[in-house]
Amino acid sequence: MTTGRLNPKVDGFLGKAKKWKEEFEKLRDIVLDCEELTEEFKWMHPCYTFENKNIVIIHGFKEYCALLFQKGALLKDTHGILIQQTENVQAARQIRFTTVQEISEMETILKAYIHEAIEVEKAGLEVNFKKHTEYIIPDEFKHKLDVNPALKTAFEALTPGRQRAYILYFSQPKQSKTRVSRVEKYMQQILDGKGLND
Structure with missing residues (x-):
């Protein structure tokens, strides 16, 4: 050395x-x-x-x-x-x-x-990262996307990394009510086209 x-x-x-x-x-x-x-x-x-x-x-x-x-x-x-x-x-x-x-x-x-x-x-090998579509969207968020077309459009317009960050953040809590409150807290931010940490 x-x-x-x-x-x-x-x-x-x-x-x-x-x-x-x-x-x-x-x-x-x-x-x-x-x-x-x-x-x-x-x-x-x-x-x-x-x-x-x-x-x-x-x-x-x-x-x-x-x-x-x-x-x-x-x-x-x-x-x-x-x-x-x-x-x-x-x-x-x-x-x-x-x-x-x-x-x-x-x-x-x-x-x-x-x-x-x-x-x-x-060798220039690269890891094939999962696409955000391979992550499981929690039911609580899926429901909000289904009943709110504007939210769905805004979410789909986000970059894959921002979508993934939201999906992972919304999925973390064990209790459904906590997942719901997280989704509700960030709905406006998604509608504004912003990521979780923007």
């Missing part, structure tokens, strides 16, 4: 890390051992790129730290270790750790996954 490839922002990140510091340092060594990657700092985390394309990110959570592969869904996952964070995450996959020893024992496997991720990028 050459020190010329170390990013000072990542040094700063590691210097401030309280939790997972040793794990982050070990993961950094492993990733940088895989030639061809550039160390950057994005989204407040060490990010490793190939020709300006994000390949893998090191990040930490309360219960674990992880390597996050941007196009992890395209990896073969021969060891069955890739984790989809939530059902709505389409492309990225994580490999999670809780100890430095765990990372050290998996070093050869991790390097193989990183090399495969680089090859996926070199």
